[in-house]
Amino acid sequence: MTEAAQPFRVLPRLTDDNRHFWTGGADGELRVLRCQTCRYWIHPPVAVCANCLGRDLAPEVTSGRGTVATFTINHQPWYPGLDPPYVIAMVELEDQPSTRLTTNIVGCGVDDVYIGMPVRAVFEQYDDVWIPFFAPEAAT
Amino acid sequence: MRAAISGVGQSDIGRRLFRDPLELTIDACLEAIADAGLDRSDIDGLSTYPGAMAIPPGFSGPGITEVHDVLRLNLRWFNGGMEAPGQLGSVILACLAVEAGLANHVLCFRTVWEGTAQADQGRSAVMPGSGRGGGYRADGFMQWFLPYGAPSAANWISMYAQRHFHEFGTTREQLAQIALNGRRNAALNPKAVYRDPMTLDDYMNVRMISSPLCLYDCDVPSDGSTAVIVSRDGPVNVEAVSTAIRGRPSWDQWDDLTTMALRDAGADLWTRTSLTPADVDVVELYDGFSFITLAWLEALGFCGKGEGGAFIEGGTNIARDGGVLPLNTHGGQLSAGRLHGYGFLHEAVVQLRGVAGDRQVPGNPEVAVAAAGGGPLAGCLLLTRG
Numbered sequence: 001m002t003e004a005a006q007p008f009r010v011l012p013r014l015t016d017d018n019r020h021f022w023t024g025g026a027d028g029e030l031r032v033l034r035c036q037t038c039r040y041w042i043h044p045p046v047a048v049c050a051n052c053l054g055r056d057l058a059p060e061v062t063s064g065r066g067t068v069a070t071f072t073i074n075h076q077p078w079y080p081g082l083d084p085p086y087v088i089a090m091v092e093l094e095d096q097p098s099t100r101l102t103t104n105i106v107g108c109g110v111d112d113v114y115i116g117m118p119v120r121a122v123f124e125q126y127d128d129v130w131i132p133f134f135a136p137e138a139a140t
Numbered sequence: 141m142r143a144a145i146s147g148v149g150q151s152d153i154g155r156r157l158f159r160d161p162l163e164l165t166i167d168a169c170l171e172a173i174a175d176a177g178l179d180r181s182d183i184d185g186l187s188t189y190p191g192a193m194a195i196p197p198g199f200s201g202p203g204i205t206e207v208h209d210v211l212r213l214n215l216r217w218f219n220g221g222m223e224a225p226g227q228l229g230s231v232i233l234a235c236l237a238v239e240a241g242l243a244n245h246v247l248c249f250r251t252v253w254e255g256t257a258q259a260d261q262g263r264s265a266v267m268p269g270s271g272r273g274g275g276y277r278a279d280g281f282m283q284w285f286l287p288y289g290a291p292s293a294a295n296w297i298s299m300y301a302q303r304h305f306h307e308f309g310t311t312r313e314q315l316a317q318i319a320l321n322g323r324r325n326a327a328l329n330p331k332a333v334y335r336d337p338m339t340l341d342d343y344m345n346v347r348m349i350s351s352p353l354c355l356y357d358c359d360v361p362s363d364g365s366t367a368v369i370v371s372r373d374g375p376v377n378v379e380a381v382s383t384a385i386r387g388r389p390s391w392d393q394w395d396d397l398t399t400m401a402l403r404d405a406g407a408d409l410w411t412r413t414s415l416t417p418a419d420v421d422v423v424e425l426y427d428g429f430s431f432i433t434l435a436w437l438e439a440l441g442f443c444g445k446g447e448g449g450a451f452i453e454g455g456t457n458i459a460r461d462g463g464v465l466p467l468n469t470h471g472g473q474l475s476a477g478r479l480h481g482y483g484f485l486h487e488a489v490v491q492l493r494g495v496a497g498d499r500q501v502p503g504n505p506e507v508a509v510a511a512a513g514g515g516p517l518a519g520c521l522l523l524t525r526g
Contacts, residue, residue: 012279
């Protein structure tokens with residue numbers, strides 16, 4: 001895919017706190033911060049574990065799998081260059097279902113998404129960011 | 141609690157007034173001061189939500205500093221900021237300040253000018269990251285939403301609505317009643333932005349914004365300012381307030397996707413009063429998006445969890461005239477304009493004082509709830525006629 005063919009997306013500002021999440025896709029990995037003491041996955045990433053208040057935290061590779069907890073088909077053209085319709089979803093991580101990612105469901109029709117759908121992370125590079133999207137497990 | 145709403149005021153309200161937001165604010169403040177029978181020199185407290193903010197454009201008018209300075213107030217206490225239990229958190233704090241004796245008369249205000257800020261550019265004009273060239277990068281919590289084309293609470297609330305539909309069988313036809321009820325009431329409110337009749341067919345056929353929410357499920361960006369004065373005594377008593385939030389303070393990490401922070405604020409309200417939901421005569425519940433109102437109805441115990449759709453079905457229960465629980469009697473933000481929370485409190489006070497004119501709820505209502513906020517924001521007040 002050429003860069004010119006990509007839709008417009010507002011990208012995150014990369015920092016030492018979030019770089020693991022937004023660049024893991026370069027290696028095909030969905031990385032989430034994890035407490036090395038109690039093994040709790042921490043998202044969004046912060047410097048203290050909310051489960052045990054531990055400070056020894058490090059990014060780890062998740063399974064990349066999850067389940068659609070809920071979704072919406074967005075029809076509103078919020079940004080020139082990002083054409084609706086597209087699906088916005090909250091995906092529960094298989095590794096820790098109480099933790100969700102807001103994302104887009106790609107790789108299927110917008111009408112094919114359902115609550116409970118098994119999905120897997122896929123990545124698209126925009127500049128120095130690899131945005132994690134999710135696609136139906138069956139299609140990956 | 142020992143606090144009262146002693147006066148209310150409101151500026152002109154419109155889709156696009158092209159007037160300075162400070163001017164609108166002062167109009168509302170002066171009207172509230174006069175309504176309370178006070179003089180500017182009596183005001184010794186000032187409170188607002190969210191305070192001065194440059195971004196997003198139009199989301200807030202003047203902050204504490206500008207209003208303080210223009211009115212040349214002599215303050216003993218003030219508060220402004222957005223880390224609060226919803227938009228009405230600024231009023232709730234004022235109640236606490238009065239009860240604690242930190243101030244006698246607190247002027248509270250909320251100003252929006254989102255209509256003018258958008259001008260003729262539409263919603264995308266005020267979206268973060270839009271129109272700023274390719275270099276803009278998202279920080280903070282917005283970084284988790286903007287890369288996915290999900291910049292709006294319309295997207296986030298839609299996902300809660302979708303989950304509610306999924307778990308409880310709630311339908312668009314049921315949810316429509318929030319919008320239809322608001323429009324019926326707005327027809328009787330001369331200040332409402334949209335007053336033309338709306339039918340169920342209109343609702344079902346209008347364009348989708350973010351499924352299952354359509355255009356008429358989303359409030360209308362407007363210009364206007366609302367002010368209220370909190371004092372120790374007044375024609376409307378603050379019986380109880382509520383600010384609880386027990387889950388993660390987040391749009392997408394909240395534990396139960398059929399509720400929001402309002403679940404906790406709603407339930408907690410009844411722990412501070414001998415009144416019960418059955419005692420309430422009129423409710424003014426936040427409708428930045430229609431689903432939020434349905435969720436407040438459940439959270440406050442006016443129906444059971446998951447039963448909100450059935451409760452509002454057909455609109456009979458929530459009708460202004462003859463309903464068991466008249467709702468959003470001014471039209472709500474869906475039809476009367478997005479005054480961002482304060483409009484509901486203003487309307488509750490007007491109804492309890494019996495001065496709502498054509499839209500007055502019959503039967504001399506004595507108890508009202510005003511509630512504001514969705515997602516991780518929630519705060520509510522139980523009010524009684526003094």
